[in-house]
Amino acid sequence: MGAGILALAACGARPAAPRRASGGAQVGEVRLEGVSHVDRGELLSGLALVRARDLSQEFAGYLVTLDRERIRGLYYRRGFFSAAVQDRVAHRRDHIDVTFAVIEGPRARLVRVDVTGVPPSAPVTAAQLRAEVPLRDGAPFDYDAYDEARPALVTALQELGYASAQVTSLVLADRARAEAVIRLSVELGVRSTFGPISLDGIDGALAASVRARLRFAEGELFSPRKVEDTRADLYEMGRFSLVRIELTPSDTSPAVPVRLTLGESPPNDLRLGGGVGVTPVAYELRGQAVYGRAGWPTTLTNTRAELRPALVIQREDRRVQPRLDAIAGLDRLDLWLPRVRGTAEAAFTYLALEAYTDYGPRLRLGLRAPLVRRTIQANVGWQLQLLRFRDLDAAIDDATAARLGLDRVERLGFYEQSVTVELRDNPLDPRRGLYGELRLEEGTAAAGGAFAYVRVVPELRGYLSAGALTLALRGRVGATFGDLPVTQRFFAGGANSQRGFAERQLAPFASSTTTDGATRSVVYGGGASLELNAELRFPLFTVRELPIAGVAFADAADVTERHQDLELARPHLALGGGLRLGTPIGAVRFDLGVRVNRLGAEEPGAGRRYAYHLSIGEAF
Numbered sequence: 001m002g003a004g005i006l007a008l009a010a011c012g013a014r015p016a017a018p019r020r021a022s023g024g025a026q027v028g029e030v031r032l033e034g035v036s037h038v039d040r041g042e043l044l045s046g047l048a049l050v051r052a053r054d055l056s057q058e059f060a061g062y063l064v065t066l067d068r069e070r071i072r073g074l075y076y077r078r079g080f081f082s083a084a085v086q087d088r089v090a091h092r093r094d095h096i097d098v099t100f101a102v103i104e105g106p107r108a109r110l111v112r113v114d115v116t117g118v119p120p121s122a123p124v125t126a127a128q129l130r131a132e133v134p135l136r137d138g139a140p141f142d143y144d145a146y147d148e149a150r151p152a153l154v155t156a157l158q159e160l161g162y163a164s165a166q167v168t169s170l171v172l173a174d175r176a177r178a179e180a181v182i183r184l185s186v187e188l189g190v191r192s193t194f195g196p197i198s199l200d201g202i203d204g205a206l207a208a209s210v211r212a213r214l215r216f217a218e219g220e221l222f223s224p225r226k227v228e229d230t231r232a233d234l235y236e237m238g239r240f241s242l243v244r245i246e247l248t249p250s251d252t253s254p255a256v257p258v259r260l261t262l263g264e265s266p267p268n269d270l271r272l273g274g275g276v277g278v279t280p281v282a283y284e285l286r287g288q289a290v291y292g293r294a295g296w297p298t299t300l301t302n303t304r305a306e307l308r309p310a311l312v313i314q315r316e317d318r319r320v321q322p323r324l325d326a327i328a329g330l331d332r333l334d335l336w337l338p339r340v341r342g343t344a345e346a347a348f349t350y351l352a353l354e355a356y357t358d359y360g361p362r363l364r365l366g367l368r369a370p371l372v373r374r375t376i377q378a379n380v381g382w383q384l385q386l387l388r389f390r391d392l393d394a395a396i397d398d399a400t401a402a403r404l405g406l407d408r409v410e411r412l413g414f415y416e417q418s419v420t421v422e423l424r425d426n427p428l429d430p431r432r433g434l435y436g437e438l439r440l441e442e443g444t445a446a447a448g449g450a451f452a453y454v455r456v457v458p459e460l461r462g463y464l465s466a467g468a469l470t471l472a473l474r475g476r477v478g479a480t481f482g483d484l485p486v487t488q489r490f491f492a493g494g495a496n497s498q499r500g501f502a503e504r505q506l507a508p509f510a511s512s513t514t515t516d517g518a519t520r521s522v523v524y525g526g527g528a529s530l531e532l533n534a535e536l537r538f539p540l541f542t543v544r545e546l547p548i549a550g551v552a553f554a555d556a557a558d559v560t561e562r563h564q565d566l567e568l569a570r571p572h573l574a575l576g577g578g579l580r581l582g583t584p585i586g587a588v589r590f591d592l593g594v595r596v597n598r599l600g601a602e603e604p605g606a607g608r609r610y611a612y613h614l615s616i617g618e619a620f
Contacts, residue, residue, distance in 0.1 A: 027053035027063075028095030034102040038078060045542070046070055049098055059096040064089060071100055079108040079141035081175045106178040108141040117186035123160050132156055133182065141180040146171065157188065161221045163249035163256050164189035192222040195255030201242075201262040205299040210234060210262065212338035222249075222256055229373070234262070236374075237333060238302070239294055241265040267294045279494075280611050281502040286310040300333040312352070321352035340369045343381075354504065355396055355524040356406055358487060360387040366416075377420045384448045385412040387487060393522040395512045404486045404524060412485055413449030415442045424463060428586065429618065430472070431465040443483065453482035461620055470537040474620045478529040479563040489525025490559050493605075495613035496620065497531055498557035499593030500574025502611045506604050507559045523604060528563035530571060532556040533620060537580075547582040553619075555593060559604075572604075573597050574611075586617045 030049050032040055044050050047067045052060070068085045075083035082105035090097045113133050115126035133149045135142065150169055157165035168185040194216045199207055213233040215226040227245055234243045242263030249256045269292040277284035292304040310323040327347040335342035343366040350359040366381030387410040392401060401407045417440045424433035441455035459476040478490050493501030507523040535553045542548065556571040578591035594610045 025059045025091070025094050025096045026056060027059050028092055028097040031097070031099040032102065033099060034104060037080070037104055037107065038075065041541070043071060043074060046074070061089075064098055067098075068100060071102065075102070075104065077143035079143070079180065080104050080106070081108050081173045081178065081180075082106070108173060108178045108180045110135050110137055110139055110141045111179050111181050112137055113182040113184065115184045115186065117188070119188070122188060124157070129153060129156070129184065129186065133184075135182075141171075143171070146182060153184065153186075155224060157186070158222065158224045161191040161193070161223070162188045163192035163222045163247065164251055189249075189251055190254050192249055192254050192256045194218055194220050194222055195253075195257040197258045197260070199260050199262070202264065206239065206264075206295075209237070209300060209334050209338070210260070212334065213237070216258075227258075232374070239264060239333075265294065267296070268292070269294070278614060279502040280608060281315055281505060283313040283315065284310065285313075298332075302331045302333075304329050304331070321357075322350065323352055324348075324350040335367065337369070340367060342367055349387075352391065355393045355510070355522045356389050356486075357391040358387045358389050358410075360385060362386075371419075375422055377422070379416075379418045381416045382447060383412070383414055383416065385410070385487075387412065393510075393520075395510045395520045395522040396524070397510070397512060400510050400524075406486060410485060410487060411448070411450040412487065413443065413445075413447035414451075414453075414455075415444070415447055416440065424461075430461075430463045431470045432463050434463075435461040441488070443485070443488075451483040451485050453480055453484065453488075455480045455488060468539050470535075472533075472535040472537060472618075472620065474531070474533040476529075476531045480527045481563075484527045486524065489527065490529035491523065491525050492529055492531055492557040492559050493611070495589070495591060495615040498555045498572060498574055499553065499576055499591050499613055499619075500555060500572065500595035500611055501557075501593075501605050502608070505608075505611075506557055506572060508561055509604055521606070526559040527561050528566055529559045530557060530566050530568065532571070535619065540579075543581075547580075549580040549582070549587075551578045551580060551591070553577065553591070553593070570597070576610075578613075580618075589613070589615050589617065589619070591619070 027049050030044065030047060030053060032043060035043065047070060048063045049067050052058075052063060064087050068087050072083055072085045084103045084105070086101045086103075088099045088101065090099070113130050113135075115129050118124065118126045118129065132153050134145050146169075150167060153167045154165055157167070166187045166189075168187075170183045172181045172183065174180070195218060197214070197218055199210065202210065213230065215230045215233070216223065227247070231243050231245055234240055240262050242261070244261040246259040246261070247256050269290075271290045272288070274285075274287040277286070287309045289307045290304060292302060294302050296303055304327075306325070306327040306329070308325040312321040312323065313319070314321070325347065326349075327345055329343060329345040332342040334340060343364070345362075345364040347362045347364070348360070349362060351357065362383065362385045364381060364383045366379060368377065368379045370376065371378050389406045389410070392406055396404075396406065398407075419438050421434070421436040424430040424435050437459045439455075439457040443449050443451040443453040443455075445452070455478070457476065457478040459474070461472070461474045463473075464471045480488065480490075489507070491504040491507045492498050493506035494503035498506050505523060508526045509521045509523040511519055511521040513519055533553065533555050535551050537549060537551050540548045540550050553576055555574045555576075558567045558571040560566050572595065574593040574595050576591060576593035578589060580587040580589050591613045592610060593613075595605075595608075599609065600606065
């Protein structure tokens, strides 16, 4: 490719000698000229001068030289091998302005990717390894894309059993022709299997439980994916603060010894938390205290006690609604079979809702097991509740109370099942994939209840991405057939539902006229629900290294007494937008939804056109 060829093992050049300091002046404006093919924000955010300016630090001449090389280095990584950067320094009172003028030049094209060292007998071809590099021949060269592909090449070879495989790579850049060639040299080594497996740090029943979760066995073909799946499964047990898996491949022996070192988490765990919330109709104050004891009363049993108090203050009449959930539970690992988790709970609830307050004891037994690794999960259970009602809202007359069952004790016994399918790329911040869930509930005398019904709630979510944009869709329906216990009724509205309504405010309601002639309404729930959501998510900018994203959404929902009454062609519709602040605990979310139809006095939420929501985590 000629004498202009340059081997790029790294980008950037040796900085020149530092300039002298300017005698106390601060950094002023930092400007860019000639930048058209690289993001200006990305360039500026990485400059030391910008950071010094933001921190009100004194100007230092050597920072100009460093930043000039940073800019040129970033252009090199984008394939602009002949890019040049010049700087101009201007004094302005007690500040110094710096301008970087960039001559970008042409962007290099990738001519080809040469792969050598793959023998004909190998279970992979040079063409297959070439496909792991996400740059097609003739496309603009991008060093970052090439750099990210190198570990993927090694992983692909290790997944075929070559535990000690190595890939040496080099980029040959021709500045004059604006061309690049990638050379990959492969050393496979011997094809490996898993060797002896040793376990350190635990013994007895817990060690047996760990061995039951190993995704590999001695003598199987080596696979790093199986190692990482094992690590994830062991952390998922909730019993270990350390899971170290050491592999020692050899160039001469095909067997790779495996050593697992595990450190148990402290047996006693106390967690305290709380939060506040504001909606158009109420203020909320929530608390949580959870105490857990691992390994008691048996090695594979965890004991826990939870207390969840809350106060909801209605903004309209300042009515205070206390809520309390006190739970004592046992969780058993590997109940009868490996990976089957059993749960037993006894609880007492005191729940002040919009239309009434219910309180009483609850018992629950449950089993959870993976059907297909972590992709498909199944849950089965049984619940028995004995609830009493008090503090009925003034809008609930005697006839309505009798129809809803609020004038007597509710004995609710039911069986429950659910299946979830997880196919998203990231459950916390998904950009691609699908998620599905189906929940069933059967109330019957055989379960100890006084109601005979079937409750069905399917849900489907989908995610598509194009560049930085993500389209998120969700559909959920619910219906109850047979008896309809008042505590099992459906509600919609809120931060994770129809965002044109406040929490639980989209539902059938009761109304009455007060002594002063005003009309009072209160929701009590329905027997069927429909929720449809669409979101377009997009990044905006970054504040102190925290990303800010935007969302435009459309929500549609309806809740009715019977499934036959759902307004499928004319649901309650809301349009709106929101902001997301990325934090280590998840996205802090603010949404504003505006209702666009069904605003009459006969509809839920009459007179309320919009709702705002502040919460943590994506809506779905």
